[in-house]
Amino acid sequence: MSELLAAFGTMFGVWPIFYIVLGTVLGVVVGAIPGLGAAMLIALLLPLTFYMDSVLALIFLVSIYVGSVSGGLISATLMKMPGTPSAIMTTLDGYPMAMRGEAGKALSLGIFSSFVGGLISWVLLAVLSPPLARFALRFGPYEYFMLVLMALLLISAVSQGSVLRGLIAAGFGFAVATVGPDVSSGVHRLTFGVDGLHAGFRLLPTLLGVFVISQVIADMADTASPIQQAKVRFRDMFSLGRGYLRHSGNVLRSSVIGTWIGILPGVGSSVAAIVAYSVARNTSKQPETFGKGSEEGIVAAETANNASVNGALVPLLALGIPGSVVDAILIGALMIHNLQPGPGLFTQQPDLAYGIIAAALIANFVMFGFMLGFSGLIARLCMIPKGLILPTVVFFCFVGIYTTTGRLFDIWIMLAFGVVGTLMRWGGLSIGAFVLGYILSPIAESELRTGLMLYDGSLWPMVTRPISLTFLVASLAILVWPVVRQRRRRVEAPTAITSDQQS
Amino acid sequence: MRRLFEVRDIVVPLVAVGLAALLALGAAQLPPARFEPMGPAGLPYGVALALLMLSVLDVVSTLLKRRRSRAVPVAAPQSAPHAVGRTLLGLAVIVAYLLILQSGWVGFVTASAVFLTLLGAVLSNRLRGEIFVLVAVAFAVSMGTGLLLTRVLVVVLPGNGALF
Known part of the structure; x- marks a missing residue:
């Protein structure tokens, strides 16, 4: 507790506040612009953090994360275009409300819900992370290996397309991470004589390529004309009043759902919003209004997607395992600053670990104030033509890579990964699973090799050690569950047809 | 079939x-x-x-x-030919920019300003109305970045190392 209070004290310095405000504002604005998202912005700004103190860099990136997940609601409500994937469910009810002249109310519902969801999940983040990190210090190499395996299976299970395609994408990520120096023996693996690959596929070119360049390529192909935007008046943003209290149950439930889904390794805010929305519809007294401008729908989706941000920070800080794709990039940021992600952060870098927790709360307040005051203005920024935005984004990717690595070779690599990312999207392979595979591969390999050395080449302790066995059973369950579910559906379908025919 | x-x-x-x-x-x-x-x-x-x-x-x-599956599969939506052409043209502009930077034929700011204008023109839906803004933004971004790299971060620019 004292460490957390000390972190709050530090966060109220000039520079921390500056970076939190800047990060949150940038996040909200970029999150509101369809086609640009948290992962893209954080990847784009990673090179900039090279020149920053590690604590400031991380709180800046976390503030962007908080802002961008919230910003998606603006374009989802006013333009029927979710700024971020996590705002997809908000579009279903936000836009119909805006079309019937309640844009201000829809936005303020979303903003309040994002704020409260962020607050509730922050309490869980602050309460859960330190003890979980202390518990994780008992983990041996096989426990960590199994945890990584579970995270990969989980992201594959919930990623777009089939589980198999998710696993193939994660396998591609593993394959890419294999290239470069082998930590134990020092030999260069799979470079095939290309000198530029001696250091492997570096983090920045890979991330910028698959996230930013592939997105730009997708946007190049998108020739849709600009959409009609609903108008919002400033005074409508404050029209909620006590009426919001009737959503308390929905807010609390969606916060818990969002935080829990965020905590699950690899599962992001989109899934949180979808699950919370579905639960809200199933438990609503007026389920027929969902999709036609239901306040409950907006509240559930926005509460859950913001709650998942803090939830996802729990495994990141306590275990060093990303709770979402953005967290995978944050792990990359930690590595860039020579920091070891994992439970050791709380003991070795308490200023950083508690600083991130404190910054997440402050960013939530900044997001709330900024979005309430400037949603109309941000919506107008969304209308900036992509002919101006996209070339600048590509240019800054090039500059970012060049200033950090000093090699044009890495820019070519980034471009190549942009094409790879585009092909993966086309092939139905999850980019999130690919990035998690790429980030987690070195951790998995190092833990497995340490485990093998520790136990004389035996894999048996994976089953005999209780925590490792728990993760193994969970992994198998994740793998088997989709097959069981599919079979049950197939069995139920003919039964339903038969009973229909009989009736 | x-x-x-x-x-x-x-x-x-x-x-x-x-x-x-x-x-x-x-x-x-x-x-x-x-x-x-x-x-x-x-x-x-x-x-x-x-x-x-x-x-x-x-x-x-x-x-x-x-x-x-008994139903006839629905064909995946095909991209419009001009969208594919625009994507390929955009990629060609990016590759050309990198090749020019690598060769050092022109300086960083000149190459970047031309690159930003060309890519912007490829991606623009209403080129006639935006061209002047596009050129102004391209020049400002290239110049600003060039100065930041050489004066503040002291980075050796790619290619011939010259600003223009």
């Missing part, structure tokens, strides 16, 4: 198999394990094996799905 496979259903497992072969080929050239059981080739072999198994399972799963 109904197609058994979508193109992507063939390409994805094929790419996975190709990558697995590449990994196995690279791993075969690595020295054997000396100080620990797994060695540097352990992970590449493991990933290759996993990819191979997953691609076989993927093909089997696609076949089973196709056999089960």
